[in-house]
Amino acid sequence: MxxxxxxxxxxxxxxxxxxxxxxxxxxxxxxxxxxxxxxxxxxxxxxxxxxxxxxxxxxxxxxxxxxxxxxxxxxxxxxxxxxxxxxxxxxxxxxxxxxxxxxxxxxxxxxxxxxxxxxxxxxxxxxxxxxxxxxNNYDMGVLMAKHLKGLNAKGGTVCMQLGNVAADNINQRAAGFRDTIAGKKGIDRLKGEGGWTEIAGCPLFTNDQIDLANQQMSDVFTKNPKLNAFILVGGWAQFGPSAYAQVTDQVKPKLASKELIIIAGDTLPPQLDALKNGRSHAQIGQRxxxxxxxxxxxxxxxxxxxxxxxxxxxxxxxxxxxxxxxxxxx
Structure with missing residues (x-):
């Protein structure tokens, strides 16, 4: 410094x-x-x-x-x-x-x-x-995976959005998500386990930046029109509600049909508004x-x-x- x-x-x-x-x-x-x-x-x-x-x-x-x-x-x-x-x-x-x-x-x-x-x-x-x-950050990831499986039992392609590379809480959530989808522990990356595969270029790391999180989502949606799930392990993109609304406008029909599932961490007021307006399917809230x-x-x-x-x-x-x-x- x-x-x-x-x-x-x-x-x-x-x-x-x-x-x-x-x-x-x-x-x-x-x-x-x-x-x-x-x-x-x-x-x-x-x-x-x-x-x-x-x-x-x-x-x-x-x-x-x-x-x-x-x-x-x-x-x-x-x-x-x-x-x-x-x-x-x-x-x-x-x-x-x-x-x-x-x-x-x-x-x-x-x-x-x-x-x-x-x-x-x-x-x-x-x-x-x-x-x-x-x-309990591992359990938070477990719940995200359970909600995804409940919304899409067939599987498909998924992208996880994380925060800082060395943040232990975020890494624990990712581990809980992957282990639960795979049905076994120690999964570093989903490659078909439980029917789910992480797409190239993911996971994404936002460095806790709201603008970057929304840009990353937009880019992923544009480059991967057949993506089946996007998991915001933290709420970064949703903390910028106007930008998040614009990003999810890109895929609003897919969200409505559940062809694309969005599950996110945290339940701040703008995030519950997003859930209410069909811009996510589940929010796993901390306290x-x-x-x-x-x-x-x-x-x-x-x-x-x-x-x-x-x-x-x-x-x-x-x-x-x-x-x-x-x-x-x-």
Missing amino acids: KKSVLVFVGAALAALLAATPAMAQKKTLAVVVKGLDNPFFTVLGDGCALWNKENPTSEYTCLYTGPASSADEAGEVQIVEDLINKGVAGIAISPSNAPAMATMLKAKAPKMPIMTIDADLGAADKALRKTYLGT PFEMGHRAPAVLIDLIGGKKVADPLFTGLDECVPTNLDKCPAK
Whole structure:
């Protein structure tokens, strides 16, 4: 990372930590996400903010932060390193690049409790954090596969859209999807297993960029007119509802006839609108608000030496056109 960027990140973090005299007197519980440009994390941050509102007399304050762009993996690592150097009370991290975050944590050996939220570290590095709070991401992929098989029992061609290459949560979802379609574990790529084959050029990696996600979808639909399924392992394209509407206009008749199936992760309001309007067939929802709201309490328990379960799963919601009225929009 360039020196000028490091200075900016450090200055911004210092400003956040000293935003008000009251906040400065409190101990900081930091919640660090992959990027502030992702609406999913905005909802997670709302949970952190509500915790502060509900606990005005607490000696702790919840600080929601992260790099401006979800594509800035190095920036997220630097923010966490700065928080460790400043001696905050505890940190909950959603690592964008799990190996890079683990490397930094090994080097710093932080004294405060570290937990992961939304996304975990790799299996070999889990000892670097106390617990994980968030989605069972493997099971999320399993549910996506089950809905696809229920909508198309014959199989066909499929493209998966992923996020960052080194994001453990996204890779777990992909594994759950492939294993369930194939009927056996350890499938790196579908080549006819369960009747499904991944097309050339897929999976796609969005780097958590909304515009790129929509462009990728459009390109795939244009180049593969006989595609049978598109799986958004995360909700990136749908986070740009206008662009997503334009992209799915290309294939609206196929979506209506179920010749093409779209299944996506997350259930933010624009995504449920897409489901309602026939622009997807199922949404597998996480619970980001709960993650942000629970994280401070978990960190306080860890600081106090209490035994905390690992992992702490927040559950999943299966949203389809027939249960939209009961499906939580977050």
